[in-house]
Amino acid sequence: MAAAGLTETAAGAVTITITAEADLIRVRQVLRAEAQRAGLGLVDQTKLITAGSELARNIVTYATGSRGRVLVEQVGAGGRRGVRARFSDGGPGIADIDAALTDGFSTTGSLGLGLPGAGRLADEMTVESASSGTTVVITKWAR
């Protein structure tokens, strides 16, 4: 975990700094490692990694300076284990969250599947957005 832009906190959470598209690979690698650690099956691993790739790409595409952070951690509840990933950036924020959560809505000519698709692939997703920044949190549980 000595790679640049990647730190492991005392609590075991991994933080990845995003500054460019090439950082998406690191996001996918960390999510895969954490998903395996939590005991997620192959399909759930793939769904989590893909959802994370979409959300990290949103940071690169939409966030000011393409900059943001991803925090990945193990979670547990009621005997279940899972992985939680928090994607945050410093703005400019999502003007219309309801629209952004709708399939096919895009301000950049993409397929418009990133946010709604990530929501379908994750077990839980929350989106908070203001002009100061956007935070999307997804959780995937082992079955």
Place this chain on the structure above:
Amino acid sequence: MSDMVPIMQVGDTLLVSLQGDLDDATVIGIEEHLTSEVARRGAAGTLIDVSGLTVVDSFIARVLARVVGMIRLLGSEAAIVGIQPAVAITLVELGVPMAGLNTALNAEQGMALLRRLRSDGSRRPD
């Protein structure tokens, strides 16, 4: 880019095998290189083997669909082969429209599909 993704030729068919974790620039590079090679070599068909990809997000899926469209525009045929089951499940749930895409379980069935497409002369509507 081209040395990272070797393009094999079997008769008049090209076979390219995508492996590992691809960044966007690499995917775009493969798209351009493959389309150029189809024209340069006069290939009748192309198989894009994605069995080595454990993750295909909406960007990569879109480029795959695009390169198949480009090759068909050249007058050749192309098919995606070997999509991993977990990737197929994920792409459907993500909502990526890939229904119009020529796909086959593996390279052998992909070859048969290309032969059929060529002898048919007819094309699937997009």
